[in-house]
Amino acid sequence: MWCAPCVPVFVTASHSFSALPSEAGLDIGPAWTDAPYPVLVTDRHGRLGRLNDAARQVLPDAVSGARLSEQVPAWLADAHRRVLAAHSPGTGTKVPYGAIGDRFFEAHPTVIEGDVVWWLVDDTDRRLAERALSDARRRSAVLSETSSTLLSTLNVPRCMEVAAAMAAEHLAEAAVLIAPPRGRRFSLTYACRGGPVVQTTRQVDLAGVPGLREALQGFPPVPARWINPADIPDWAVPDGFAGPVGSVIVTPLPGHGVPAGALILLRSSTEQAFTEGEEIFARLFAARAGAALSAARLYTEQATITATLMQDLLPPALRTVHGVEYAGGYRSSADHERVGGDFYDVHPGAGPDEETLVVLGDVAGKGLNAAVLTGKIRNTLHALLPLADDHEHILNLLNSALLTSHHARFATLTLASVRRRDGRVRLRLTSAGHMPPLIVRADGSVEEAETRGTLVGALPTVTARTVETDLAPGETCLLYTDGITEARGGPLGDDLFGEDRLKRALAECAGLPAEAVVERVQMLVSQWLGSGRHDDMAVMAVTAPRTGAPSVVDGQADDGRADDRQADGGPVEGTTR
Numbered sequence: 001m002w003c004a005p006c007v008p009v010f011v012t013a014s015h016s017f018s019a020l021p022s023e024a025g026l027d028i029g030p031a032w033t034d035a036p037y038p039v040l041v042t043d044r045h046g047r048l049g050r051l052n053d054a055a056r057q058v059l060p061d062a063v064s065g066a067r068l069s070e071q072v073p074a075w076l077a078d079a080h081r082r083v084l085a086a087h088s089p090g091t092g093t094k095v096p097y098g099a100i101g102d103r104f105f106e107a108h109p110t111v112i113e114g115d116v117v118w119w120l121v122d123d124t125d126r127r128l129a130e131r132a133l134s135d136a137r138r139r140s141a142v143l144s145e146t147s148s149t150l151l152s153t154l155n156v157p158r159c160m161e162v163a164a165a166m167a168a169e170h171l172a173e174a175a176v177l178i179a180p181p182r183g184r185r186f187s188l189t190y191a192c193r194g195g196p197v198v199q200t201t202r203q204v205d206l207a208g209v210p211g212l213r214e215a216l217q218g219f220p221p222v223p224a225r226w227i228n229p230a231d232i233p234d235w236a237v238p239d240g241f242a243g244p245v246g247s248v249i250v251t252p253l254p255g256h257g258v259p260a261g262a263l264i265l266l267r268s269s270t271e272q273a274f275t276e277g278e279e280i281f282a283r284l285f286a287a288r289a290g291a292a293l294s295a296a297r298l299y300t301e302q303a304t305i306t307a308t309l310m311q312d313l314l315p316p317a318l319r320t321v322h323g324v325e326y327a328g329g330y331r332s333s334a335d336h337e338r339v340g341g342d343f344y345d346v347h348p349g350a351g352p353d354e355e356t357l358v359v360l361g362d363v364a365g366k367g368l369n370a371a372v373l374t375g376k377i378r379n380t381l382h383a384l385l386p387l388a389d390d391h392e393h394i395l396n397l398l399n400s401a402l403l404t405s406h407h408a409r410f411a412t413l414t415l416a417s418v419r420r421r422d423g424r425v426r427l428r429l430t431s432a433g434h435m436p437p438l439i440v441r442a443d444g445s446v447e448e449a450e451t452r453g454t455l456v457g458a459l460p461t462v463t464a465r466t467v468e469t470d471l472a473p474g475e476t477c478l479l480y481t482d483g484i485t486e487a488r489g490g491p492l493g494d495d496l497f498g499e500d501r502l503k504r505a506l507a508e509c510a511g512l513p514a515e516a517v518v519e520r521v522q523m524l525v526s527q528w529l530g531s532g533r534h535d536d537m538a539v540m541a542v543t544a545p546r547t548g549a550p551s552v553v554d555g556q557a558d559d560g561r562a563d564d565r566q567a568d569g570g571p572v573e574g575t576t577r
Helices: 030-034 053-058 074-086 124-151 156-170 212-216 276-310 367-383 391-403 498-507 514-529
Strands: 039-042 048-051 097-100 103-112 115-122 174-178 186-192 197-202 245-252 262-268 325-331 342-347 356-363 411-421 424-432 438-440 446-448 466-471 476-480 537-543 551-553 556-558
Touching: 039 053, 074 097, 074 103, 074 115, 103 124, 124 156, 124 276, 156 174, 156 186, 156 197, 156 262, 156 276, 212 245, 212 262, 245 276, 262 276, 325 342, 325 514, 342 367, 342 537, 356 367, 356 476, 356 537, 367 391, 367 411, 391 411, 391 424, 411 476, 438 498, 446 498, 466 476, 476 498, 476 514, 498 514, 514 537
Parallel strands: none
Antiparallel strands: 039 048, 039 115, 097 103, 103 115, 174 186, 174 262, 186 197, 245 262, 325 537, 342 356, 356 411, 411 424, 424 466, 438 446, 438 476, 476 537, 551 556
């Protein structure tokens, strides 16, 4: 069933229309010649008969009596042969259609005594509408793919590479993406359809490409018809581009408040020039690409700033200082976070005769907010290093600083002043609301340092007791936060790791280097936790090394395992110097 809009119809016939039978559904006489549709009749031998006036307007060069295949487009001649072969049009047969000139027609056949009458219905508007709808759907899919693909990466070079490649594939034969300049140099990304993407940095003359300088500043694009392709400089044409440039689009890449760059699209002289609709599509593509690039640059800038600020919040890398081994380990409460409320620091003395200040602390809370306060505490303690001889005085100064800040958090701390002398390591230990350090002796026994104190940042003053102890070669002092002992896990998943289990583990670490002790404690706690939740965990070991300058003990070389003097300078039993 078809309607009859004002469309030409042509008819080919082997006889006059007056000979057509009335049952063909046609008016006999001159009426058909005035029909608004092209009508033609062809005979069974494929020769063209008469055409009405509408048909002659569509086929002005058609000659009656000539072969149909020589007078009409191939699609209609093929349809005629199929109809003759079938002897009737048949029901449900797909209606043939095709172009004649710049118009589209559906061809409806009527078989009359072996001849075929063809009625052509102009279907141009519908076909153009369907094509426009198809193009709109394709472009919408491209824009959707552009957004999802580009926004899936926050790496600027990768984002530029993908944007240039997609532009070359969907918009043009080649694309050049120009990023905002850094000084006098521009980052350029070249892409040809089906070829590799090349990125480079170079100085370029923006004036050589009309509208490029304005596009990089965010001004509207210059229409393609205003750009002379012959004026495009060599640097703006990717290597491997086929043929001379035939059509060019220069469009800005709008970002979030500032331009994200510009895009040059190129087609060769053998390709169709950019239409107005394609220029609009290019601007829509550029808007998606610009937003993605802007987001990637913003992320990169923020990540760089975060990494710079994070350096002061991360635990330091520890090493041997003035003949004493230091090792530390940290694990935040959330595996995706790098900082939290637990921290440790080592502030080396100016020389071997000066004490090294060791700090391990735990700020109330988790995550970045707690880490910010740890940064403040660490900086304050660093400024108070000249007063490190008096632990309680340092703690009270820090306490005053915290009480006058806007933070409503407190902290627990352990301070250790460390100095090596005559093969032994002298420690001064002070706990401020923190678990006392554990001393691992050479025989495997584990002692708890008898130091106690109040919280920092909670009360008007801090009271703390400082104790002294010595480490013989191979002995270790372990400082740790409550995230170690309060780690919940085990067979039932809800048991605390506890101090007793920690002491038993340390008893097995007698004589080990500081790094091995820390790794052993972290491994056992991780195994205990499994995949369960946990608090921030920090652990730090101070070890008197076994190796040292050789000395003579009872006529034999001593590698430093035996002490040659007590902390007060007196001789050790069984040794001579």
